[in-house]
Amino acid sequence: MEHYHMNLTLKVWRQKNSKEQGKLETYQVKDISSEMSFLEMFDVLNEQLIVEGKEPIAFDHDCREGICGMCSMYINGQAHGPWQQNTTCQLHMRAFKDGDTITVEPWRSKAFPVLKDLVVNRSAFDRIIQAGGYISVNTGNAVDANAIPIDKKDADDAFMAAACIGCGACVATCKNGSAMLFVGAKVSQLALLPQGGPERESRVLNMVAQMDKEGFGNCTNTYACEAECPKGISVSNIARLNSEYLKAGLTTETK
Amino acid sequence: MALDAKIPHGEMDKKWTDYKGHVKLVNPANKRKLEVIVVGTGLAGASAAASLGELGYKVKAFCFQDSPRRAHSIAAQGGINAAKNYQNDGDSVFRLFYDTVKGGDYRAREANVHRLAEVSTAIIDQCVAQGVPFAREYGGLLSNRSFGGTQVQRTFYAAGQTGQQLLLGAYSALERQVALGNVKMYTRHEMLDVVKIDDKARGIIARDLVSGELESHFGHAVLLCSGGYGNVFYLSTNAMGSNVTAAWKAHKKGAFFGNPCFTQIHPTCIPVSGDHQSKLTLMSESLRNDGRIWVPLKKGDNRNPKDIPENERDYYLERRYPAFGNLVPRDVASRAAKERCDEGYGVGTTKMAVYLDYKDAIVRYGKIEAGKSGKDNFSHEEIVALGKKVVEEKYGNLFEMYEKITGENPYETPMRIYPAVHYTMGGLWVDYELQTTVKGLYALGEANFSDHGANRLGASALMQGLADGYFVIPYTLGNYLADEIHTTSISTDHPAFAETKKAVADRLNTLINIKGTQTVESFHKRLGKIIWDKCGMARNEQGLKQAIEEVRALKKEFWSDVRIPGEVNAFNLELDKAGRVADLIELGELMCLDALDRNESCGGHFREESQTEDGEAKRDDVNYAYVAAWENKGESSWELHKEALNFEIVKPTQRSYK
Numbered sequence: 041m042e043h044y045h046m047n048l049t050l051k052v053w054r055q056k057n058s059k060e061q062g063k064l065e066t067y068q069v070k071d072i073s074s075e076m077s078f079l080e081m082f083d084v085l086n087e088q089l090i091v092e093g094k095e096p097i098a099f100d101h102d103c104r105e106g107i108c109g110m111c112s113m114y115i116n117g118q119a120h121g122p123w124q125q126n127t128t129c130q131l132h133m134r135a136f137k138d139g140d141t142i143t144v145e146p147w148r149s150k151a152f153p154v155l156k157d158l159v160v161n162r163s164a165f166d167r168i169i170q171a172g173g174y175i176s177v178n179t180g181n182a183v184d185a186n187a188i189p190i191d192k193k194d195a196d197d198a199f200m201a202a203a204c205i206g207c208g209a210c211v212a213t214c215k216n217g218s219a220m221l222f223v224g225a226k227v228s229q230l231a232l233l234p235q236g237g238p239e240r241e242s243r244v245l246n247m248v249a250q251m252d253k254e255g256f257g258n259c260t261n262t263y264a265c266e267a268e269c270p271k272g273i274s275v276s277n278i279a280r281l282n283s284e285y286l287k288a289g290l291t292t293e294t295k
Numbered sequence: 296m297a298l299d300a301k302i303p304h305g306e307m308d309k310k311w312t313d314y315k316g317h318v319k320l321v322n323p324a325n326k327r328k329l330e331v332i333v334v335g336t337g338l339a340g341a342s343a344a345a346s347l348g349e350l351g352y353k354v355k356a357f358c359f360q361d362s363p364r365r366a367h368s369i370a371a372q373g374g375i376n377a378a379k380n381y382q383n384d385g386d387s388v389f390r391l392f393y394d395t396v397k398g399g400d401y402r403a404r405e406a407n408v409h410r411l412a413e414v415s416t417a418i419i420d421q422c423v424a425q426g427v428p429f430a431r432e433y434g435g436l437l438s439n440r441s442f443g444g445t446q447v448q449r450t451f452y453a454a455g456q457t458g459q460q461l462l463l464g465a466y467s468a469l470e471r472q473v474a475l476g477n478v479k480m481y482t483r484h485e486m487l488d489v490v491k492i493d494d495k496a497r498g499i500i501a502r503d504l505v506s507g508e509l510e511s512h513f514g515h516a517v518l519l520c521s522g523g524y525g526n527v528f529y530l531s532t533n534a535m536g537s538n539v540t541a542a543w544k545a546h547k548k549g550a551f552f553g554n555p556c557f558t559q560i561h562p563t564c565i566p567v568s569g570d571h572q573s574k575l576t577l578m579s580e581s582l583r584n585d586g587r588i589w590v591p592l593k594k595g596d597n598r599n600p601k602d603i604p605e606n607e608r609d610y611y612l613e614r615r616y617p618a619f620g621n622l623v624p625r626d627v628a629s630r631a632a633k634e635r636c637d638e639g640y641g642v643g644t645t646k647m648a649v650y651l652d653y654k655d656a657i658v659r660y661g662k663i664e665a666g667k668s669g670k671d672n673f674s675h676e677e678i679v680a681l682g683k684k685v686v687e688e689k690y691g692n693l694f695e696m697y698e699k700i701t702g703e704n705p706y707e708t709p710m711r712i713y714p715a716v717h718y719t720m721g722g723l724w725v726d727y728e729l730q731t732t733v734k735g736l737y738a739l740g741e742a743n744f745s746d747h748g749a750n751r752l753g754a755s756a757l758m759q760g761l762a763d764g765y766f767v768i769p770y771t772l773g774n775y776l777a778d779e780i781h782t783t784s785i786s787t788d789h790p791a792f793a794e795t796k797k798a799v800a801d802r803l804n805t806l807i808n809i810k811g812t813q814t815v816e817s818f819h820k821r822l823g824k825i826i827w828d829k830c831g832m833a834r835n836e837q838g839l840k841q842a843i844e845e846v847r848a849l850k851k852e853f854w855s856d857v858r859i860p861g862e863v864n865a866f867n868l869e870l871d872k873a874g875r876v877a878d879l880i881e882l883g884e885l886m887c888l889d890a891l892d893r894n895e896s897c898g899g900h901f902r903e904e905s906q907t908e909d910g911e912a913k914r915d916d917v918n919y920a921y922v923a924a925w926e927n928k929g930e931s932s933w934e935l936h937k938e939a940l941n942f943e944i945v946k947p948t949q950r951s952y953k
Contacts, residue, residue, distance in 0.1 A: 189435025
């Protein structure tokens with residue numbers, strides 16, 4: 041790869057805490073290598089701010105290899121920036137060119153309040169999982185792992201749904217702030233596997249109820265979530281969620 | 296103080312069964328009155344918190360991330376070992392035990408390793424029951440692959456995301472207990488000290504990382520599941536937040552630190568590209584199942600790797616270790632890569648890299664697929680296309696990750712790789728029950744030292760984390776808590792809580808008021824460079840002595856010139872980081888001290904003074920067959936205690952993979 045260096049203008053959302061109003065601030069960074077990751081460019085900016093006696097920009101990040109789901113920047117109007125199927129931490133500066141202006145905001149959603157600068161509170165996702173995103177099996181209760189053969193295609197589809205990293209890009213990118221892709225992925229994973237059978241109906245009803253309670257919006261099938269999902273989770277999981285929900289609604293009343 | 300590992304008597308394969316048969320129990324009514332604190336929610340912490348919650352204990356779990364699902368176990372790629380012998384290839388509990396003791400270069404405690412091998416099978420059952428989508432064959436049964444240091448296929452996997460799937464399984468079990476009210480979860484909280492009352496661990500001081508406030512939490516017992524300390528090297532495959540703070544605070548409160556110099560350098564990582572680098576990315580060991588590692592035969596060969604013919608390539612692992620080839624253990628593979636690069640055969644712009652090549656595997660798989668189709672007359676291009684599909688299914692996400700970082704397509708051009716810090720075998724010293732030298736204080740998973748000796752085999756970290764949390768601590772903790780049923784919950788108004796909290800607050804205030812000129816990050820980078828250069832893949836007496844002086848000087852400079860903006864009682868990421876780096880600096884000194892004491896080579900610890908004629912690690916079993924357990928005696932002062940390692944079953948020999 042050809043390497044190059046660039047100077048950039050950054051417009052970054054600054055907000056002291058969840059109560060105060062925030063605004064975009066403008067910063068300049070110089071001599072950024074095209075080999076850097078986007079967050080390494082932020083490291084450079086933060087080091088610069090500390091040396092200047094200013095407060096660095098707070099942002100969430102941890103694994104920096106695209107799997108923990110913690111990083112969460114809205115870059116030039118796109119969740120996780122311009123690359124497809126990619127997290128912010130894996131976005132590299134070769135996606136930009138000298139002289140670019142880059143606007144960076146936090147996830148925007150009623151259900152994800154801003155804590156500081158680019159950091160938001162995504163605990164709503166944990167509470168949705170608490171509502172039913174599990175199989176009730178205490179440690180020690182399991183039968184031999186090969187006792188239940190599972191069709192390879194179902195296992196593969198369950199894995200594809202389970203690959204969700206819980207970052208919230210789907211919510212941030214949706215004009216309605218809907219969490220249907222996140223919920224659909226978990227419901228699908230467990231509905232596709234025989235182990236998920238016994239709790240299939242209560243799970244979908246409880247998770248959807250919690251999702252609504254948290255203030256996430258409805259799905260109007262724009263598919264922006266799938267387009268921005270760093271793990272390529274398919275909207276077919278939303279279709280499965282709807283069908284699971286409908287079936288459960290028809291059958292559970294009699295129970 | 297004499298170290299008692301509390302290894303049960305009796306034959307090796309009966310110890311754990313006998314222990315479980317005789318261990319004290321706590322009845323359900325009493326469990327409800329007992330409170331347990333779990334620090335960290337990776338595989339060890341989440342599985343422990345969930346399992347203890349299921350048993351009826353009152354659990355409080357803490358993590359510094361915004362959700363327990365973010366813990367760095369999530370990033371483990373390749374797989375998890377279990378002695379299931381589903382492949383009918385001769386695996387057994389004994390073989391897994393044997394491979395692990397040998398792989399650890401005879402510096403692990405046999406009884407712990409045997410127990411690990413025994414419970415390994417139940418882990419797979421438990422995870423499948425939770426809905427973990429492991430890879431399967433067309434018949435619907437589970438698939439396996441090989442990892443380094445073994446000759447059987449015992450590794451279960453979910454593409455290159457096994458850690459993610461296992462952690463999400465444990466996380467879902469944990470969240471279920473949260474919903475049931477058995478576990479209270481504290482996210483964005485960091486433990487900053489252990490509280491001791493009458494020589495027993497009775498709670499922690501934690502900081503709410505959003506408000507900055509300090510909180511006191513009581514527990515009848517405290518479990519540290521806080522991971523390893525690889526970030527002492529600054530650049531590692533660990534997450535940015537991974538740190539030693541919880542373990543280090545425990546160490547300062549009397550918990551001995553075991554084998555701190557045993558750190559694992561993983562052979563296959565994406566090489567460093569420049570000074571801006573903040574972390575390194577692993578390319579799973581599973582890639583060595585099919586990939587071949589080589590360098591050019593000619594020094595400084597700058598040709599495109601595709602233009603270097605077969606007879607001008609040196610497949611040095613296959614050459615040096617014909618029996619295990621590309622699947623030698625990590626320590627051996629890492630040193631071999633370093634040796635070639637040091638000799639001038641390295642590739643890429645920095646010349647500190649070797650090739651990991653999939654060309655042959657793509658053709659091999661392509662031919663198999665072509666054969667299945669029943670047609671012949673496939674062109675080479677068609678075979679390559681078929682082979683790429685197979686490789687994509689097996690390793691697709693890893694190849695994509697490589698391409699995102701380097702901008703090169705690994706299906707076309709061999710990957711460039713180099714060793715990087717990945718895991719720490721050392722950790723808090725624990726006995727057979729996972730209890731540290733402080734009563735009521737336990738360490739699980741990577742945070743303890745116990746099972747991997749001087750080198751961990753691939754796919755064994757996930758196994759150990761889950762073994763400790765799901766199947767060991769639920770038994771061993773009861774043995775302690777059975778005697779605690781008369782201890783009513785201690786109020787956090789107790790003077791011990793107040794004193795500890797004040798000490799924590801004082802330290803934070805001291806840090807923020809230094810108001811120096813240098814950033815936390817710059818100190819961390821300098822620490823990393825000292826440790827990597829002098830206590831990394833090769834170590835010697837002179838270098839280690841220098842490193843100790845340099846780390847001490849760095850510590851002094853840190854405490855007089857670090858600059859931390861912002862306030863103490865607010866969201867302050869720089870302050871969080873400063874506390875962690877301060878602890879890593881102190882740990883760095885102890886690591887070098889331990890490496891200096893151990894004048895032998897074993898596993899990942901390579902002392903240049905102690906090697907065989909062909910450059911392999913040379914152990915000294917007469918003088919060093921012990922666990923080094925360090926007791927903190929104050930500022931830069933430690934006392935070494937030795938736990939002798941007695942090998943009843945696996946007799947130490949020169950480890951050979953030739």
